[in-house]
Amino acid sequence: MNHGKQPSKQGVKQDTAMDVYDIQFSIFTRLPLKSLLRFQSVSKPWNAIISDIKKSKETSPKNLLLVHLNDGLFEFRDLESPQIVIGNRQFPLKRFLYPTTLCSCDCLVLMKTPMDYNEYALWNPYTNEYRTFVCPYQNGMSTPHGCGLCYDSSDDDYKVILIYSSFCVVYHVKRNYWTKKTIVSSRVGSLNVRPWECIPGISVDGCVFWSLGFLGINQLLRRMSMIIYFDVKSDEFKELPEPDFIGLRQSFRLTSLKGCVGLYGGSTYELDIWIMEQGLISPKGRVGLYGDRTYGKELDGS
Template sequence: MEHSTFLIADDIIYSILIMLRVKSLIRFQYVSKSWKNIIDDKIFRKVHHDRSKSSSSSKKSFLFATIDGVYEFRPFENPQVILIRQKFPLKRFQHVPTLGSCDGMVLLKSHLGYKSFALWNPYSNEYRIYECPYVKTYSCSTPHACGFCYDPYADDYKVILIYRSFYAVYSLIRNSWEKKSSVHVKELNVRSWDCSPGINTENRVFWSIEWKIHQLVGRNSKIIYFDVKSDELKELPKPDFIRENNQLYRLTSLKGCVGLFGGIISSKTFDVWIMEQHEWKLSLTVTCIHYVLCGPFVKNSVILVDATNHDEILFHIRTAESQYCAIYDLEHRFVKQINMFTNLRYYMVPIFSESLYFPKIDKKRKRLS
């Protein structure tokens, strides 16, 4: 009878813990050994991860990399508040930019080695270091672009590295690499020193390509994306509204869809477009923040968090002299500037779900149909 009571108690504790945010789970794992065992269990973490990912009430935050190598979680509602502070366990990844995020995990690139990357869950502090096997040991070849996304067909996570003559796909679950070729990468310059992060949305990663890969889209650009089902780089037809040389747009993610914001370079306003049901739709027109013209604003701004669950859009504006965040209220068309930077070496990346989950290697995993 006592044993039965203990099982019921554990079930109740489990059902309560599974509903909590990660910050609370981290604190509660020190309550008792039994609570820690529940929270550390890989099945519990996977269930909590899936629930957080699918929840419409899941709160958004962003990861803020400071100059001293510490990463801070700050909520979208009040970016000046620090939720959690964490430092990467290895020193060589403590002062590096974040190149993307997916389901609470982030992709980091080491400054010390052109081949070295890390996947890290800042909440649980679990990580994995990996190197692309198709790049020579002493090569100074930096990928032109990178991406990180979830593959729902295989319940896997994939990293994409795009080089001059090929691209490589890494499977996190199987811990394996695959070298691929594409007509798109043949158009790139011979050498690249910048690794452009892609826009991860709808289980795809998007980039713009002309003579280099980036996120800016003009008349002569092509939009390409990584298709997780086929592991291929494909081309997305360019929107009809981009037809003049004096137009400039930037790729982004809005309301869970791929989007573009920009317009005529000399304009004092910019348009926000979203692709829904395979069609580009004009979402809104916004006056450029702080009266900057459209061209400079698009070049220097990134949308960190969109209005999927809120009536606000969070912009990160970064120039040669300064950087700051601005929250745009969609309903009242009001802009609020947030000054929380004291150094240009800070980096930011949005985190759209909280999780303690970190995938384990399973080489026997089969692709789902």
């Protein structure tokens, strides 16, 4: 999801010491590019920094693909070519050793350090700005069941969602405060299962979606599972009816397809593709898998 703007500078800023390059980069990005170009010949370090800024200003984030290479290391690729636009962006906070990437939205990345159960970081690899914050709610558990990151266009703010056993907490990035919400769902009892990992949700059009089954939150939709979602505009959890097209041994994975919530799965040899539009899930196509050959066809939804 993209909103036609550079999404990340609002509310995401440094809170610890950085190296000289990062400090200079942060200062120079606030200056007009025309003025900066006059100082490229001052020194080699200045030339490198100003060249990076020029490249970033000439390339819109909406045309870039954020690629996670390994723990804390990212690069941006041009969607229209295989060219690496910005490479080897390392998360700058040194005490976040081997950070875990939880989820992302619009070039913002939600990260967690294994050294502290409650501390998180929201980082923009594009501008190298970040903020750390501590979740004030634990509910006796070290790992949330699920997490999400989404943009609220009605409030012009990004929101971080963490799901626990009977409630969720929402971090409002721009205003730097937390709210706690009770989860109302017919399957809320499934959240009593102790999570092995924090499951990222699918962020689409102001909502974050997960699958909720008897084994808790995940990204696989099976028989007797349902889709739950958090609406950032109303700050409420909602649920969709159980899909009736999933067979006994079938499973479908939640994903984002063309700006909509999508599902793909089925059998070993064929993948059915479904898309949710206007609250209804309808079939869109089928991909057959036979060895190294694939075929696709449209489904009429009948």
